[in-house]
Each structure stands twice: as structure tokens, then as C-alpha cells.
Amino acid sequence: MLFSNRMINILIPIISVLLGLLSGAIIMFFFGYNPVEGYAALWNGAFGDSYFFGETIRQVTPYILSGLAVAFALRTGLLNIGVEGQVFVGWLASVWVGISFELPMVIHLPLAVLAAALAGAFWGFIPGILKAKLGVHEVIVTIMMNYIALYISNEMVRSVLTDGADRTPEIFPTASLASEWLASMTFYSRLHYGILIALFMAAVMWFVLNKTTTGFELRSVGFNQNASKYAGMNVSKNIVLAMVISGAFAGLAGAMEGLGTFGYMNVKSGFTNIGFDGIAVALLGANTALGVVLAAFLFGTLKIGALNMPTEAGVPTELVEIVIALIIFFVASSYIIRWVFLRFKKEGK
Amino acid sequence: MDYVIEMLNIRKEFPGIVANDNINLQVKKGEIHALLGENGAGKSTLMNVLFGLYQPEKGEIRVRGEKANITDPNVANGLGIGMVHQHFMLVDTFTVTENIVLGSEPKKMGRVNLKKAEQEVQELSERYGLNVDPRAKIRDISVGMQQRVEILKTLYRGAEILIFDEPTAVLTPQEIKELIQIMKSLVSEGKSIILITHKLKEIMEVCDRCTVIRKGQGIGTVDVAETNPTDLASLMVGREVSFSTEKKPAEPQETYLSIKDLRVKDVRGVEMVKGLNLDVKAGEIVGIAGVDGNGQSELIEAITGLRKTESGEIKLHDKALTNLTPRKVTQSGISHIPQDRHKFGLVLDFPIGENMVLQSYYDKPFSKNGVMNFKNIYKKANELIEEYDVRTPDAYTKARALSGGNQQKAIIGREVDRSPDLIIAAQPTRGLDVGAIEFIHQRLIEERDKGRAVLLLSFELEEIMNLSDRIAVMFDGQIVSEVKPEETNEQDLGLLMAGNTTVKAGGE
Numbered sequence: 001m002l003f004s005n006r007m008i009n010i011l012i013p014i015i016s017v018l019l020g021l022l023s024g025a026i027i028m029f030f031f032g033y034n035p036v037e038g039y040a041a042l043w044n045g046a047f048g049d050s051y052f053f054g055e056t057i058r059q060v061t062p063y064i065l066s067g068l069a070v071a072f073a074l075r076t077g078l079l080n081i082g083v084e085g086q087v088f089v090g091w092l093a094s095v096w097v098g099i100s101f102e103l104p105m106v107i108h109l110p111l112a113v114l115a116a117a118l119a120g121a122f123w124g125f126i127p128g129i130l131k132a133k134l135g136v137h138e139v140i141v142t143i144m145m146n147y148i149a150l151y152i153s154n155e156m157v158r159s160v161l162t163d164g165a166d167r168t169p170e171i172f173p174t175a176s177l178a179s180e181w182l183a184s185m186t187f188y189s190r191l192h193y194g195i196l197i198a199l200f201m202a203a204v205m206w207f208v209l210n211k212t213t214t215g216f217e218l219r220s221v222g223f224n225q226n227a228s229k230y231a232g233m234n235v236s237k238n239i240v241l242a243m244v245i246s247g248a249f250a251g252l253a254g255a256m257e258g259l260g261t262f263g264y265m266n267v268k269s270g271f272t273n274i275g276f277d278g279i280a281v282a283l284l285g286a287n288t289a290l291g292v293v294l295a296a297f298l299f300g301t302l303k304i305g306a307l308n309m310p311t312e313a314g315v316p317t318e319l320v321e322i323v324i325a326l327i328i329f330f331v332a333s334s335y336i337i338r339w340v341f342l343r344f345k346k347e348g349k
Numbered sequence: 350m351d352y353v354i355e356m357l358n359i360r361k362e363f364p365g366i367v368a369n370d371n372i373n374l375q376v377k378k379g380e381i382h383a384l385l386g387e388n389g390a391g392k393s394t395l396m397n398v399l400f401g402l403y404q405p406e407k408g409e410i411r412v413r414g415e416k417a418n419i420t421d422p423n424v425a426n427g428l429g430i431g432m433v434h435q436h437f438m439l440v441d442t443f444t445v446t447e448n449i450v451l452g453s454e455p456k457k458m459g460r461v462n463l464k465k466a467e468q469e470v471q472e473l474s475e476r477y478g479l480n481v482d483p484r485a486k487i488r489d490i491s492v493g494m495q496q497r498v499e500i501l502k503t504l505y506r507g508a509e510i511l512i513f514d515e516p517t518a519v520l521t522p523q524e525i526k527e528l529i530q531i532m533k534s535l536v537s538e539g540k541s542i543i544l545i546t547h548k549l550k551e552i553m554e555v556c557d558r559c560t561v562i563r564k565g566q567g568i569g570t571v572d573v574a575e576t577n578p579t580d581l582a583s584l585m586v587g588r589e590v591s592f593s594t595e596k597k598p599a600e601p602q603e604t605y606l607s608i609k610d611l612r613v614k615d616v617r618g619v620e621m622v623k624g625l626n627l628d629v630k631a632g633e634i635v636g637i638a639g640v641d642g643n644g645q646s647e648l649i650e651a652i653t654g655l656r657k658t659e660s661g662e663i664k665l666h667d668k669a670l671t672n673l674t675p676r677k678v679t680q681s682g683i684s685h686i687p688q689d690r691h692k693f694g695l696v697l698d699f700p701i702g703e704n705m706v707l708q709s710y711y712d713k714p715f716s717k718n719g720v721m722n723f724k725n726i727y728k729k730a731n732e733l734i735e736e737y738d739v740r741t742p743d744a745y746t747k748a749r750a751l752s753g754g755n756q757q758k759a760i761i762g763r764e765v766d767r768s769p770d771l772i773i774a775a776q777p778t779r780g781l782d783v784g785a786i787e788f789i790h791q792r793l794i795e796e797r798d799k800g801r802a803v804l805l806l807s808f809e810l811e812e813i814m815n816l817s818d819r820i821a822v823m824f825d826g827q828i829v830s831e832v833k834p835e836e837t838n839e840q841d842l843g844l845l846m847a848g849n850t851t852v853k854a855g856g857e
């Protein structure tokens with residue numbers, strides 16, 4: 001056989017990315033920009049010096065976690081579109097704990113991180129319980145929950161955490177993930193310890209899904225609820241649990257912003273897109289832990305590297321957005337590539 | 350030559366397995382051609398090749414003498430080949446007509462012309478005696494009717510050659526009779542039929558010729574008029590097969606399962622089990638005979654904890670099972686071979702090995718402190734695969750890729766191996782070949798002899814008669830009479846099942 005299934009699964013995301021980059025190049029060329037210069041600028045913007053590299057890794061961190069959140073839900077048969085909202089409440093909760101009291105770091109920081117995870121988990125629990133008990137589709141509920149999270153967070157920042165200000169005070173250093181050491185190594189980028197949490201959580205997801213009885217149940221319920229019930233599993237409990245865990249991952253992504261990158265929360269006019277990009281990250285990463293880490297790396301690279309394209313190659317930001325969108329498009333439509341592949345496999349022997 | 354279909358030297362491989370190896374199949378115009386072979390022999394695969402779902406690695410297909418390159422089902426449709434799959438592909442909420450025209454809608458000024466379609470469906474249905482109401486919704490009609498909709502679908506697309514993949518496995522005896530009539534009227538109109546079935550009686554009754562496949566290899570084609578079921582069976586298995594199962598008389602012991610005044614409602618809230626009483630003792634096989642839809646499924650779901658009971662009592666030994674969760678029911682010593690293996694029996698996207706521990710994964714030695722022990726799981730799985738002759742490349746293959754009969758053998762292995770006090774076997778041999786049926790019956794009798802109680806549900810009277818020590822006839826939600834198999838016959842049983850109480854049990 002020409003290509004094994006495993007190979008196809010690895011090749012498809014790679015081909016999607018290449019196709020995205022290629023069509024991006026064609027568009028740049030069409031509008032009169034030099035694609036080689038454009039991509040060189042992107043590369044330099046992401047890896048050109050240690051500052052850029054630090055920023056790239058910083059951007060990768062929340063992407064890993066939001067990607068894990070989406071992937072975890074998908075592996076258990078649920079489409080969690082609410083990662084965005086869960087990021088918001090996670091961010092808010094972590095900052096709230098961060099500014100409310102000063103405690104020894106060994107207590108304060110874990111507490112703030114935990115608060116974010118719990119807040120995200122709670123935000124996932126609501127659509128989970130509605131699906132399990134009433135059969136309401138999680139996509140509808142999670143979309144609504146995103147808006148609720150956005151407006152509640154804004155209101156909390158304005159009226160509860162501050163007196164009408166647009167941003168909260170800085171969190172106490174005892175709750176901060178920021179690291180003098182990492183920052184100084186990278187020319188004072190905003191790189192923080194969160195990346196370790198993100199990588200650790202990727203390992204946790206792999207372990208839980210593939211190695212534990214809980215993961216066995218979650219996946220079983222995701223594939224076939226009737227057979228799971230027949231086998232004695234509690235279907236409702238597992239649906240709720242899947243959403244809770246997924247939400248916790250998303251909440252942690254929020255903590256990366258609240259405790260790491262920014263150290264505060266501000267009033268937002270719209271979504272951060274960390275959660276929505278998580279969907280693309282999960283798709284590109286084929287819903288596996290390792291895949292998500294790699295895909296998040298690519299997305300972080302594109303996001304940060306693209307900032308350099310207008311200055312170094314004169315490519316306007318709008319065009320950069322189009323190029324990124326194209327890559328996402330090809331990733332999302334990877335089933336088309338899969339289809340072409342399988343046809344090719346049929347014809348050739 | 351007057352062959353409508355010729356498949357020559359077909360070879361089809363799957364990872365780790367050659368499903369078809371040098372198979373020849375030649376179908377004459379106007380005949381019903383049987384395709385016979387053990388579970389996993391490669392029958393469905395061969396038909397999927399003919400229907401364009403799989404591409405063969407080697408070999409040639411000729412349709413009406415012309416070489417054909419069937420790259421997908423649309424090409425097959427164009428050549429007049431239609432297939433009725435074992436698992437139907439219908440949209441529940443659509444009407445019969447809508448399902449039939451789906452994908453080839455007749456248009457009038459850009460709009461779907463349902464009136465015209467309805468008329469055509471009606472005409473086709475009358476012509477072949479299908480008796481289908483074109484306006485009925487799929488979810489409101491029986492499985493037998495749904496199958497006819499699938500047949501109409503192929504006819505509507507102009508099929509001249511019809512493939513039936515185990516059509517009778519899901520039908521009741523009455524529906525099977527009607528299907529046979531339909532097939533006869535189809536060939537009398539000049540259509541040709543390829544029929545896959547494990548029931549030799551059906552082959553003898555309707556088929557003209559029969560092609561036998563054994564382990565992926567073509568064994569040959571015989572004229573049905575010149576053969577008999579025994580020869581067919583040994584041709585397909587490669588050894589002698591005994592049809593009636595040998596067994597000693599039962600020695601029933603104390604009562605294991607006892608059901609009193611049980612009432613159960615179905616999904617729609619209609620009472621389906623209406624005050625049922627039944628006992629099953631250790632060391633006996635009790636067969637439930639009945640026409641489908643008389644509350645059998647609800648009864649089993651109530652015992653196994655899959656459905657709430659309204660009132661009444663279910664006890665195993667002296668422990669109440671009423672409204673326990675499925676897990677608790679399993680733990681109290683009940684195994685359940687479910688009627689619908691795809692819906693309940695398997696997680697098709699899990700490896701077959703992991704399906705073998707679907708109810709016991711949380712326990713030692715398959716896991717410890719919540720962490721799975723895959724080494725022990727696959728060790729167990731391989732033992733079961735070996736013992737129950739589940740044909741699969743390995744234990745890591747997804748359950749979905751196994752042939753229907755081998756999926757069933759895997760479930761039976763899993764359920765019997767837990768050595769429960771009570772085995773509930775609902776249609777345990779549906780879709781199995783004669784050799785496998787013999788084996789499974791033997792296993793159930795062995796379990797009985799070990800002192801286990803077995804509750805058998807089957808729509809096949811032959812199986813009920815062969816296997817049961819006691820037959821409980823179920824009608825309209827109740828056990829209306831109990832008979833001994835040696836004191837009755839299929840005729841009387843049929844009357845009892847129809848609710849006729851004037852037949853005296855025991856034949857006095």
C-alpha cells in the first residue's frame with residue numbers, strides 16, 4: 001500500500017499548511033508584494049532574535065491550552081464552541097484572586113491558577129448539564145455563554161474590581177507567572193512560566209484520555225451513548241465531566257493572559273479569539289495532545305511573525321490577516337485533501 | 350454469453366488481510382444467485398466491490414458482457430446495479446417518497462416535483478407487490494417496510510441487478526415469506542438478484558444457483574436443484590456440520606430469575622409489558638417465542654436496567670433488580686447479548702480488544718487505581734478471540750472493520766466469559782453462519798449444564814425449538830402459555846404466538 005492511514009493523518013495537516021502558505025504567496029504576488037520578502041519578514045518576526053522568539057512562545061502558551069480544550073471535547077464527542085467564554089471567566093477569576101490579597105507565592109499563584117481552572121470548568125459545566133439533562137445542543141448554549149462571559153467580565157472589571165475604570169490594577173507579584181529570568185533571557189519579552197503549565201497540561205490530557213478509566217468512559221460515551229449505557233457507564237455524568245474538563249483547560253488559557261502576559265484584566269470591546277483560534281489549533285493537531293502543541297506553535301509563530309510583515313516587507317496587515325485566514329481555511333477543509341488522497345490511493349495501487 | 354454480471358479473479362486486500370482472493374462470480378439474467386460463506390469469508394466485501402464502494406486490487410468486472418470500471422456507486426447505479434445494505438441508509442424524519450428520490454429528485458421548473466415522484470413510487474410498489482405507503486414517514490414504519498423502501502430506492506433508479514446483503518437477518522418469519530414473494534416477482538419481471546444469506550433453507554427455496562466462498566477464496570458454483578443443505582454447509586465450512594444440537598435433558602435447580610407482575614412502557618409511553626410473570630431456573634434454557642413487537646425488547650431492557658419499570662418486581666436469587674442501573678445489574682451476575690449489536694453491543698470506533706472489556710474495564714486486572722492496564726486487556730482479548738474464533742487481523746483492529754458475524758461472536762465471547770448466573774441472549778445467532786450457530790448453541794448448552802440460567806429471545810422458531818428446555822410464549826405484553834419443545838410443533842407455536850389460546854399447550 002502506498003500510504004498507510006497513519007501517514008495520511010500526519011501528511012494532511014502538513015499539506016494543508018503548505019497549501020495555505022502557497023496561496024498566501026500567490027495573493028501577495030497578485031497585489032504586487034514580494035512573497036519571499038513577506039515570508040522572510042514573518043520568519044524574522046517570529047524567530048529573528050530572542051525577543052521575538054520569547055514573544056512567539058508567549059503567544060503559543062494560551063493557544064496550547066485553548067487547543068487542548070477544544071480537542072478534549074471533540075475526542076469525547078462534544079463541540080465546545082464556548083472556549084472563548086471560558087477563557088474570559090478564567091482570566092477574570094485569576095486576576096480577581098491575584099489582586100484581592102497578598103499571600104506567600106507558593107499559595108497565591110497555585111490558588112490563582114486553580115481559580116481560573118474552576119471558573120472555566122464552571123462555564124463548561126452549564127452547557128454540559130443542559131445537554132446531559134435536557135438534551136440541549138452544546139453548540140447553541142456555548143455560543144450564548146461566550147457573550148454572557150464577555151459582558152459579565154466587562155461589567156465586573158468596571159463595577160466590582162474597580163470604580164468605573166477600564167482595567168484592573170496589576171496583580172500582586174506573588175500571583176504572577178512572569179519571570180525576571182525568562183524575560184531577561186529574551187530581551188525583556190513577556191515570556192512567562194505559563195508555557196510549562198501548558199506543556200504539562202498537554203501531557204495530562206494525553207494521560208487522562210488514553211490511559212485512565214475515566215478517559216475510556218469519556219471516549220466511549222463520545223462514540224456511542226447507547227453502548228456506554230449498556231456497559232454500565234453513567235452517560236450524563238460523562239457528558240458533564242467532559243465539558244468541565246474542557247472548560248478547565250480553557251480557563252487555564254485565560255490564566256496565562258491574566259497572570260502571565262498582562263497581569264491585569266481590561267474591558268474588552270470584543271472577543272480575544274484565543275478560544276476561537278483554539279478550534280483551528282485542535283483541528284490542525286488532529287485532536288491529539290502532541291498535535292495540539294505543534295499546531296499551537298505554528299499559530300503562535302504566524303500571529304507574532306505577522307506583526308513584522310508590514311514593517312519589514314511593507315505587506316499591509318489586512319493582507320497578513322488574509323494569509324493567516326487562508327491557512328486556517330485549508331486546515332479546516334482538510335477533509336477535502338483527505339478525500340483527494342483517498343481517491344488517489346484508490347486509483348494508484 | 351448470457352451473463353449479466355461477471356466478476357473474474359477478483360482480489361481485494363485490507364491492511365493485514367486478504368478479504369477476496371481470486372473469486373469468480375457469474376450471474377445469469379433472471380436468476381436468483383446465492384452467495385454463501387462463513388462469517389468473514391468476504392461476501393459483503395465482494396458485493397461492495399461490485400457496487401463500487403471498494404476498488405479491487407486485481408480482477409475484472411463485466412456487466413452484460415462489457416468490461417466495466419465501477420469507480421463509485423453512481424457508476425454502479427448507471428449500470429443498473431442496486432444494493433440493499435444490511436444496515437439501512439434512510440432519513441428517519443423524511444417520508445418514503447422523499448427518501449426514495451433523495452439524490453435524484455424529479456424537478457419541475459427547478460422545484461422538486463413530489464407529486465410525480467409519489468405516483469411513480471406508488472406504481473412501482475404495486476407492480477412488485479411491495480405494499481408501501483409513499484407518504485408514510487420512515488420512523489413510523491416497521492423494519493420490514495423500511496427494507497422495502499430500500500428495494501424501491503434501487504428500482505426507482507432503474508436497477509436491473511439487485512444485491513441483497515443478508516436481508517432476512519432483520520426480518521420476522523412472516524416478513525421473510527413476503528420478501529421471498531417479492532424477490533420472485535422481481536425475477537419474473539426479468540431482474541437478476543444476488544442474495545447473501547446464512548439460511549440454507551432460503552437458498553434451497555428461492556435460489557437457482559449458489560456460489561460458495563471460503564476464507565476469501567472462491568470454492569465454486571453449484572446448481573441449487575442438484576444439492577442439499579448438508580452439502581452446501583460442508584462446502585462452505587470445509588467439514589461436516591450438524592444441524593440439530595445435541596443436548597441432555599435439563600436438570601433445573603432453584604429459581605434464579607423471577608419476574609412478578611411486571612409493567613413496562615416504551616419510549617412513546619405506551620405500555621408494552623402488561624403484568625408479566627416468568628421464572629427461569631438454574632440449569633435451564635427458557636426460550637421466549639413471540640411475534641416482534643409484543644413487548645420482548647422492553648422486557649429485556651427492563652431486566653437489564655436499560656429501561657424503567659412502571660411496577661412489578663424482578664428478582665435474581667432473592668435480590669431485587671427492579672430499577673437498578675445497568676452496572677449494578679451486571680454486577681449482580683447478569684450477562685446480556687443485546688439484540689442490536691451496533692446500537693448497544695459495541696463501540697464500533699474502539700479496537701475490538703477494548704470492546705472485550707466494555708463492562709469490566711474499571712476492575713482488576715484491567716485497571717488499577719483508575720489507570721488502564723492495556724497489557725492485561727489485550728491478553729484477555731486475545732484469549733477470547735482465539736476461543737470464540739473471532740476472525741480479525743488482530744485485537745487492535747477497530748470493531749467496525751470486522752464482518753457482522755465476527756462482531757457478534759466477539760460480543761458472545763465477552764458475555765459468556767464473565768460466567769454470570771443468568772445469560773440473557775437476544776437473537777444471539779442473528780447473522781451467524783451455520784458453523785458459528787452450532788458453536789454458539791453448544792456454548793449456551795454448556796453454560797446451562799454448568800448450572801447457569803439462560804433466557805433466550807429469538808424470532809426463529811427453529812432456534813427456540815432446538816435450544817429451549819421450556820418455551821414461554823409472549824403475546825401482547827404477557828406470557829400467555831408455557832410449553833415444552835418436545836410436546837409442541839412450529840405450527841401450534843405459531844398459533845399461540847398469534848394470541849390463539851384455543852390451542853391447548855401440550856397438544857392434549
Ligand SMILES: Nc1ncnc2c1ncn2[C@@H]1O[C@H](COP(=O)(O)OP(=O)(O)OP(=O)(O)O)[C@@H](O)[C@H]1O
Binds near residue numbers: 392752753
Ligand atoms: N473496511 C475494512 N477494513 C479492514 N478489514 C475489513 C474491512 N471490511 C472487511 N474487512 C475484513 O475482511 C474480511 C471479510 O469481511 P466481510 O465483511 O466481507 O465478510 P462477510 O463474508 O460479509 O461476513 P459476515 O457473514 O459475517 O457478514 C473480514 O475478515 C473483515 O475483518
Ligand SMILES: [Mg+2]
Binds near residue numbers: 392393394752
Ligand atoms: Mg457481511
